[in-house]
Amino acid sequence: MTILVTGGAGYIGSHTVLYLKEKGLDVVVLDSLQKGHREAVLNAPLYTGQLKDEAVLDEIFQKHAIEAVVHFAADSLVGESVQDPLKYYENNVGGTLNLLEKMVHYGVLRIVFSSTAAVYGEPESIPIQETDQTAPTNPYGETKLAIEKMLKWSDQAYGLKSVCLRYFNAAGADPQAKIGEDHQPESHLIPIVLQAALGQRDKIAIFGDDYPTEDGSCVRDYIHVMDLAQAHYLALKKLAATNESGIYNLGSGKGFSVQEVIDTCRKVTGREIKADVSPRRPGDPAVLIASSHRAEEKLGWKPEYTELDEIVAHAWQWHKQSPNGYKN
Numbered sequence: 100m101t102i103l104v105t106g107g108a109g110y111i112g113s114h115t116v117l118y119l120k121e122k123g124l125d126v127v128v129l130d131s132l133q134k135g136h137r138e139a140v141l142n143a144p145l146y147t148g149q150l151k152d153e154a155v156l157d158e159i160f161q162k163h164a165i166e167a168v169v170h171f172a173a174d175s176l177v178g179e180s181v182q183d184p185l186k187y188y189e190n191n192v193g194g195t196l197n198l199l200e201k202m203v204h205y206g207v208l209r210i211v212f213s214s215t216a217a218v219y220g221e222p223e224s225i226p227i228q229e230t231d232q233t234a235p236t237n238p239y240g241e242t243k244l245a246i247e248k249m250l251k252w253s254d255q256a257y258g259l260k261s262v263c264l265r266y267f268n269a270a271g272a273d274p275q276a277k278i279g280e281d282h283q284p285e286s287h288l289i290p291i292v293l294q295a296a297l298g299q300r301d302k303i304a305i306f307g308d309d310y311p312t313e314d315g316s317c318v319r320d321y322i323h324v325m326d327l328a329q330a331h332y333l334a335l336k337k338l339a340a341t342n343e344s345g346i347y348n349l350g351s352g353k354g355f356s357v358q359e360v361i362d363t364c365r366k367v368t369g370r371e372i373k374a375d376v377s378p379r380r381p382g383d384p385a386v387l388i389a390s391s392h393r394a395e396e397k398l399g400w401k402p403e404y405t406e407l408d409e410i411v412a413h414a415w416q417w418h419k420q421s422p423n424g425y426k427n
């Protein structure tokens with residue numbers, strides 16, 4: 100039996116493919132390569148195509164005995180989603196609709212879905228629990244919440260079982276640096292700070308120093324990409340064993356400010372990293388920290404890399420070795 104990984108040439112998807120293969124699972128990848136990289140897919144067949152492309156989905160479901168789908172493929176830039184919300188509804192909601200229709204058609208009734216902390220919007224309280232209110236503050240989060248709801252109703256109507264994993268801030272890289280993070284353009288904090296350490300940027304802009312946090316910069320919960328990968332494996336096992344749908348936060352439970360992340364990068368790289376303060380980035384909540392007790396209890400999830408230093412060290416290893424990402 101085979102697992103279909105959509106978006107498996109992207110950052111989190113490619114690390115999950117690596118992890119699933121290490122666990123002995125048979126994997127096929129579907130990715131449009133608009134954001135992903137062929138070189139990031141190690142040891143798995145790659146179908147280049149779109150979620151909306153019925154022919155490629157038919158080919159995959161007909162050729163392979165697909166047991167379950169792990170669904171990463173999406174657009175995921177908050178700012179872009181505010182500028183062009185319909186692109187997000189078309190790709191994320193529309194693309195997932197096509198995928199689910201094909202799954203139901205071919206009788207593939209298990210899916211692990213990449214959701215996000217962005218479904219919560221401004222948190223009610225910290226740490227955030229899965230039962231807290233969901234009130235996204237941008238179209239990206241809205242599309243992810245809409246998909247969670249599509250999955251809930253599809254369970255009731257078609258018996259399509261889902262695990263929605265609400266990731267907080269994915270960071271780090273394969274500890275052996277075979278693969279890593281390469282977004283073009285890069286918008287995530289840690290890779291941007293490491294680009295400054297490499298001299299590819301003059302400095303890093305800290306988006307706001309007047310938040311109600313200890314040093315005034317935003318606080319986030321950074322979780323190692325290989326620990327996210329582990330959670331997908333456990334979610335697949337849980338679905339196979341219990342056939343139960345569920346929603347789980349995935350974070351470290353610890354928060355670090357933008358200033359603290361920059362300081363950690365200075366310490367790990369031993370390089371000077373210049374930073375200055377810029378205006379707030381619209382839509383950024385002050386603090387996002389997860390409670391992941393449910394995932395620990397119900398999935399048996401145990402993050403392996405719990406120190407920010409180690410997460411940054413793995414990212415640094417990758418960026419130093421591949422300063423131009425997969426273009427080297």
Ligand SMILES: NC(=O)c1ccc[n+]([C@@H]2O[C@H](COP(=O)([O-])OP(=O)(O)OC[C@H]3O[C@@H](n4cnc5c(N)ncnc54)[C@H](O)[C@@H]3O)[C@@H](O)[C@H]2O)c1
Pocket residue numbers: 105106107108109110111112129130131132133134135136148149150151170171172173174175190194213214215216265266267268269270282
């Ligand atoms: N990076 C984070 O911190 C984070 C946090 C929370 C949730 N997420 C979610 O996790 C998932 C993966 O994130 P990532 O950072 O690895 O992103 P990414 O952009 O690196 O990976 C997404 C992949 O999906 C592919 N893709 C997009 N639309 C497609 C389509 N219609 N058909 C086929 N392929 C398509 C892209 O080419 C890319 O390779 C996304 O769904 C994202 O919303 C990411």
Ligand SMILES: O=c1ccn([C@@H]2O[C@H](COP(=O)(O)OP(=O)(O)O[C@H]3O[C@H](CO)[C@@H](O)[C@H](O)[C@H]3O)[C@@H](O)[C@H]2O)c(=O)[nH]1
Pocket residue numbers: 175176177215216217266267268269286287288289291303304305306307317318319357380383387
């Ligand atoms: O040049 C930069 C880039 C980022 N930041 C700040 O750093 C923090 C982290 O930003 P970023 O790495 O862009 O991540 P988020 O905006 O927190 O979003 C990530 O984490 C969310 C879940 O928490 C996911 O939904 C998103 O897909 C994922 O990109 C935020 O406070 C930003 O304002 C800066 O100060 N300067």
